[in-house]
Amino acid sequence: MRKHVLIVLGIIVLLGIAIVSWLAWPDAARLSVDQVAGKRPTIGAPREQVIPTVVIAKPVGWAKGTMPQVAQGLAIQPFATGLDHPRWLYELPNGDVLVAETNSPPRDGGGIVQKIMNVFLGRAGAGGPSANRITLLRDTNGDGVADLKTPFLTGLNSPFGMALFDGYLYIGDTDALVRVPYRDGETRITVTPEKVVPLNPGGNHWARNVIASGDGQTLFVSVGSATNIAEKGLDAEKYRAAILQVWPKDKTWRIYAAGLRNANGMALNPKNGRLWTVVNERDMLGSDLAPDYLTQIEFGDHFGWPWYYWGGYPDDRVEPANPALQQYVKRPDYALGPHVAALGLTFSQGARLGDRYAQGVFIGEHGSWNRKPPSGYKVVYVPFGPNGFPLPGAKPVDVVSGFLNARGEAQGRPVGVIVDKKGGLLVADDVGNVVWRVHAAG
Template structure:
C-alpha cells in the first residue's frame, strides 16, 4: 500500500513538473513574441528589412527566428540594439534582453545537418547538388583566391552583420576554418582581390589589406578576439547617401578597380553626377572617373571571359506595381554609356515622372541585354568558367536574386541562369530561367534564405552566398 502511494505521488509529481515545464516554455515564447513585435519587428525586421521576422499576417515567424538564431543572439547582446534611430517605445530593457536570449538559445538545441538549413527543399536540375560550404554571419560579396581562400564581405540593405566584419574561409588540413579579417567596419559589402591584397568597400571609402592572404593563413585558428588585420585607406569621400549606399568592387581586365555609386532614392533626378553610376580608379585610389551613367543600383558586375566587356545587374525602381519594371542584365561596350535612369527603365519603359519628355526607344539610352524578373533584386553574377558543369553552361551567366521586398507576391529568392544560343538565322538568343529555387515558399509567402553573390570556385563548382542564413553554399555537378 505504501509503495503504491509513493508511486502515485512520484507520478503525480512528474506530471505536475512536465505541465509546469510546458507552461513555462509557452509563457517564455509568448513573452518573446511580445518583445519581437514591439521592438525588433516594429523598428526593422518586418517586410522592409532582412531578415524578416514576421509572417504575412504580421505575427512573429518563429521558423525565421530559429533560422536566424545565431544572428539574433549576437544582435541582442549588442549594446546598440535596437538601432539608435528606433523610438524610445521600441527600446528594450535588460530583462527583455535576457528573455530574448533565453528563448532564442532554446531553439538551438536541435540543429540538424547542413547547419540547420532545409536544403532538401531546394529544387535543382538533375545531376546538380548543393551543400553548405561554410557559414559566416551576414555573408554577401565574395572574392576567391587561387589557393581556395574565400573572402566574404557583409553589410548591405540591413547591415546583416552588426559587427561590421570581413570574413575569410581558409582551407586547412583539418577542414575549412572561418576567421574575421576585420571588425567594426561601415557596411563592408564589396570585396576584391589583386594578387594577395584585399580591397574592401565601405559606405564612404575603399580600404586595402596588404597581403590579406598571408595574414589569414598565419592567424587562422588563433583566438584573436576582435583584432583586425592592418589596412590603409585607398579612397575616401564617397557620398554618404541615405539609400543604395553599399558598394560592390571588382578589378577589371585593365587592372583598374571598379565600384558602383547607387541612386540616393527610389526615383529622383540626382543632384550630383556621381550618383547612379559605375566608376573606376587606379589601384592606389587615383584618377576616379565615371564609366557608366543612368545605373539606378548595381550590386554585381563581372567581365566576359572572351570579349572582356563588363556585364552588370541593375535593380529597377519600386512603386510601379508588381510587374514593372524588370530588373536588368546589362553590357557595357563603351565608356560613358547611359542606361536610362531616371528617365527610362528596361528596354522601352518611360518613367511616369521623369520620362515624359524622353524617347526611351532612342539610341541615347543603352538597352539591357536581358530583362529579368520585376523586383527580383538581381545582385551578384558570374560567367561560369569551370570544367565540372555540362558544356551547355560554359560562359552562362549565373545571377543571384536576393528577392523582392515590397511586392504583394514575393519574387526572386533564387539563383537564375542566362544562357546564350544561336537561332536558325544565326542570331544570339538569350534564355533566362531559375537554376536553383526553393528559398521562397510561394504557397505561404515565407522565405528562409536570400542569395546575394555567386562566384566560380577553384574546383569548378560555384559558390553562392546567402545573407539571411550566413551560409555560403557550394553547387556541384555529378553525371546522373
C-alpha cells in the same frame, strides 16, 4: 435628426470605400516573370503607386536538415555556417574564400515610403546592425566544407565588394574605396585600411562592389542611387547610380557609365574581357515593371535612370523631365524579370556542373519586396552564345531554388555567387547565414 443620420451614413460609406481601396491596394502581377524576361521582354503600361505594394517574405532561416533545392544533376551542401549576414564572396589565389559579413548602415528617416521600407526591410532580416567584417574560409582537406573560419579584416563600414589588385586587397565600404596590403596565405590583416577614393553614402543602395578591369591599370566600382527615382532631387544623386572607373595609383576616378539605378554584381566576360553587370530597376510602377536586367557596359553608356527605363520608356513621375536624353538611352541586353533584385553575378567559366552550364552566367536574385506574388529568391543561369551575348529566346534557368517555404517565408535569400577553384558554385545566403556549395551530383 435626418441630417445627422445622412452625415453618419456618408462617413460609413467613405470609410467603406477607404477600406476596400486599402484592401485592393497591393498591385497583383498580370504577367509571369518569364514574360518580362529575356532579350525581348513584355513591357506593359505602368501602374503607378502612391503606397507601395509590399509583399516581403518573413525570415525564418533553415530548419535542421533542410536546404535549398537544385536543378537535376546537381547537389548542394553547406560550405560554411554560423555567419552573420554573409552578402558577398571573393576567392583568393590560394583557394581561400573571403566573405563580407555586412549589412546596411542606419538608413535615413525619409518620407512615408522610406518609413514603410524601413519597417518591412527590418522584418525581412535586412535591417539589423552590420558585423562590418570580412571573414576567411578555408577548406584544408578538400571535402567541399570550410574547416577554418576566422576574422580576416574588421572595423570596416558596411563592406561589400573585394578585389586583389597590384599587391593590395581593395574593399568597397559604403562611403569609400579602401585598401590593405595583401600577402598570399595570410589569415588576418590588422593594418588600418587606406582610403583610395571617397564614395557618396546615405539613402538606399548602400552596397559598393569593386572588380579589377582588364587593362591592368584601373578598377570598376558600382555606386547605387540614394533613392528610387531621384525624388529627393538630383543633388542627392551626385556620382551615384553609376559605375566609376578608378585609377588607384593616382587616387583619381571618372564616371564610366551612368543611369544605372543599382548596379551590383559586375564581371568580365572571359570571351572578350568586356564588363557586364546586373541592375536593380525602379519600384512602384506595378508588379510587372520595370525589369531588372543583365547587360554589357561600355564607356559613356547611359541607361536612362531616373527618367527612362528599358531603353527609353519614360517614367512620368520624374521631374524635371529630360526629353533630350531619350534618344541616347541604351537598351539593356537581357531582362531578368520584375523586382527579382538581381545582385550576384559570375560567369560560368571554370564551373564543373555539366555541359548545360558551360557558357553563361549565374545570377543571385535576392528576391522582391514590391511585387505580388514575390519574384526572385533563387539563383538562375542565363546561357550565352558564341558571340558573347545571351542566347536569343533563352529565359533564365533555375539552378538553386526553394529559398521560400510553402508558407511564403524566407528560409534564405541568395546574394553573391562565385565559381571556386574546384568548379563548384558558392552562394552567399544572408538570411540563412550560410554559404552554400553547389556541385555536380554523383
